[in-house]
Amino acid sequence: MALWRCDVRVSWRTQIFSLVIHGILTLLILLSPWPENYGLVWVTLITLVVFECIRSQRNIMACRGELVLQSGLHLRWHKRDWLIRGTPWMLKSGILISLRQVGGRRTRRLWLAADSMDQREWRSLRQALLHAASAQQRHDR
Incomplete structure (x- = not known):
């Protein structure tokens, strides 16, 4: 889901x-x-x-394409599964996400700019990442 x-x-x-x-x-x-x-x-x-x-x-x-935030801190991007490493760096103008490919060593930093999607999608992404990050911090304690 x-x-x-x-x-x-x-x-x-x-x-x-x-x-x-x-x-x-x-x-x-x-x-x-x-x-x-x-x-x-x-x-x-x-x-x-x-x-x-x-x-x-x-x-x-290369940062364009379908992006799917799955349960927790998992992303599906460019037909690959990625795990979000650390806390995403959020600004008003964009979000910098550090990724590690699931089942591999490949890492990547993804810059998602606010103008690369609709405002509703932008707000929803920020809210989902904040919620996932806070849940991860609670789990780590």
């Missing part, structure tokens, strides 16, 4: 934030005074920032 279910969309705010940060870094590298013999360092830094921006955008796109 699912406590919560949602089709998570791409977060436009997260994408824009990532692009702005990488754009600022690129501008700082481009506008900084570089000695003539530092051309290789300059090109390397620009290349690293561009590839990190691409990687960041791919990671943001």
